Amino acid sequence: xxxxxxxxxxxxxxxxxxxxxxxxxxxxxxxxxxxxxxxxxxxxxxxxxxxxxxxxxxxxxxxxxxxxxxxxxxxxxxxxxxxxxxxxxxxxxxxxxxxxxxxxxxxxxxxxxxxxxxxxxxxxxxxxxxxxxxxxxxxxxxxxxxxxxxxxxxxxxxxxxxxxxxxxxxxxxxxxxxxxxxxxxxxxxxxxxxxxxxxxxxxxxxxxxxxxxxxxxxxxxxxxxxxxxxxxxxxxxxxxxxxxxxxxxxxxxxxxxxxxxxxxxxxxxxxxxxxxxxxxxxxxxxxxxxxxxxxxxxxxxxxxxxxxxxxxxxxxxxxxxxxxxxxxxxxxxxxxxxxxxxxxxxxxxxxxxxxxxxxxxxxxxxxxxxxxxxxxxxxxxxxxxxxxxxxxxxxxxxxxxxxxxxxxxxxxxxxxxxxxxxxxxxxxxxxxxxxxxxxxxxxxxxxxxxxxxxxxxxxxxxxxx
Numbered sequence: 001x002x003x004x005x006x007x008x009x010x011x012x013x014x015x016x017x018x019x020x021x022x023x024x025x026x027x028x029x030x031x032x033x034x035x036x037x038x039x040x041x042x043x044x045x046x047x048x049x050x051x052x053x054x055x056x057x058x059x060x061x062x063x064x065x066x067x068x069x070x071x072x073x074x075x076x077x078x079x080x081x082x083x084x085x086x087x088x089x090x091x092x093x094x095x096x097x098x099x100x101x102x103x104x105x106x107x108x109x110x111x112x113x114x115x116x117x118x119x120x121x122x123x124x125x126x127x128x129x130x131x132x133x134x135x136x137x138x139x140x141x142x143x144x145x146x147x148x149x150x151x152x153x154x155x156x157x158x159x160x161x162x163x164x165x166x167x168x169x170x171x172x173x174x175x176x177x178x179x180x181x182x183x184x185x186x187x188x189x190x191x192x193x194x195x196x197x198x199x200x201x202x203x204x205x206x207x208x209x210x211x212x213x214x215x216x217x218x219x220x221x222x223x224x225x226x227x228x229x230x231x232x233x234x235x236x237x238x239x240x241x242x243x244x245x246x247x248x249x250x251x252x253x254x255x256x257x258x259x260x261x262x263x264x265x266x267x268x269x270x271x272x273x274x275x276x277x278x279x280x281x282x283x284x285x286x287x288x289x290x291x292x293x294x295x296x297x298x299x300x301x302x303x304x305x306x307x308x309x310x311x312x313x314x315x316x317x318x319x320x321x322x323x324x325x326x327x328x329x330x331x332x333x334x335x336x337x338x339x340x341x342x343x344x345x346x347x348x349x350x351x352x353x354x355x356x357x358x359x360x361x362x363x364x365x366x367x368x369x370x371x372x373x374x375x376x377x378x379x380x381x382x383x384x385x386x387x388x389x390x391x392x393x394x395x396x397x398x399x400x401x402x403x404x405x406x407x408x409x410x411x412x413x414x415x416x417x418x419x420x421x422x423x424x425x426x427x428x429x430x431x432x433x434x435x436x437x438x439x440x441x442x443x444x445x446x447x448x449x450x451x452x453x454x455x456x457x458x459x460x461x462x463x464x465x
Contacts, residue, residue, distance in 0.1 A: 147438060
């Protein structure tokens with residue numbers, strides 16, 4: 001007699017951020033598990049919850065992220081949602097092309113074109129049916145970075161509201177609803193409280209880890225931390241006579257404990273080679289070395305400061321020396337050199353400030369503890385903050401602050417070019433609420449390359465970032 005219980009296995013990853021150190025093991029594990037469950041006549045689905053792509057890795061940058069998609073294809077993923085690294089660190093045209101060869105669904109319910117239409121590569125939801133007839137509704141959404149998405153030509157809506165609407169719509173058509181959420185742990189917990197229709201929330205964005213899941217009412221939350229350190233598994237038993245779940249449990253597998261082979265190392269080396277070869281194009285010729293100094297002004301910092309001013313036409317600029325992960329030698333500078341120097345997915349930003357606000361920001365930036373401060377997140381891919389560098393923002397002999405040739409006084413308006421990471425309020429609360437114009441999709445390495453190509457004239461060079 002056939003049992004009335006059906007066991008369904010969900011495997012999930014999140015926030016890989018192009019950390020491929022354990023990827024060969026992850027891919028092999030997922031393929032092995034799918035074969036195992038297939039031999040046992042049990043359903044198996046594999047999801048990624050966003051930020052698989054991270055342009056700080058040469059393979060991702062060199063292949064415009066399409067290399068990541070090929071890895072997901074090979075591992076056998078069924079569906080993904082996008083994270084902020086896919087959504088707002090890539091130009092719209094590149095994001096629209098990113099999944100052109102994907103063998104999986106891309107499920108994002110809260111991002112559409114600005115006219116309200118949806119690109120054909122993006123689904124708001126999907127319904128998968130097992131061989132035994134259990135229907136699984138899959139919904140997904142990403143974090144709401146309105147200022148960034150709108151600048152790139154997208155419209156992003158509040159994700160929780162969209163997910164609740166999708167779940168209610170799918171409830172009548174499905175036996176189980178799972179959510180691919182790149183919102184973060186706080187919003188996941190709120191969603192679970194607000195939406196009883198969702199059975200499982202696979203989480204991401206805040207890099208949280210649930211070793212055995214977390215229950216919020218009758219919803220199970222699952223998440224695997226970051227960088228591919230874990231693979232998650234949620235097992236659901238469904239009573240097919242009642243078309244309702246009977247039991248759910250979550251676990252994780254630590255990937256460093258999975259079997260490794262000599263071929264794994266060769267695969268990783270190949271990824272680096274592919275990326276570096278793809279970034280071999282010469283951008284500009286640098287006649288003299290530009291060394292960096294983590295804790296003081298340097299020729300490299302001065303060159304970058306002039307680049308920011310030239311590109312943004314701002315009155316002054318401010319950034320931290322820790323963004324430079326090396327120096328620039330003399331000779332031809334390639335895309336690979338620029339990427340190694342500035343791997344961050346950070347955009348320039350032009351901020352309009354009153355004189356009193358600019359004075360406050362300048363004084364805050366002189367914090368003597370900051371140069372040795374470790375930074376994690378915010379798009380920063382270095383280690384220490386380093387010295388705060390000011391370009392055309394200085395105090396004269398009489399103690400007056402100047403922005404370019406203008407004395408900074410309360411009541412007058414000034415523009416400051418800086419890094420988007422300083423607009424989120426962690427270091428400069430004043431900048432969080434100021435008028436901002438993000439330069440997108442250009443990253444700071446694009447601006448440096450643009451300036452070098454236009455500043456030096458030894459060879460015909462591109463004039464667009």
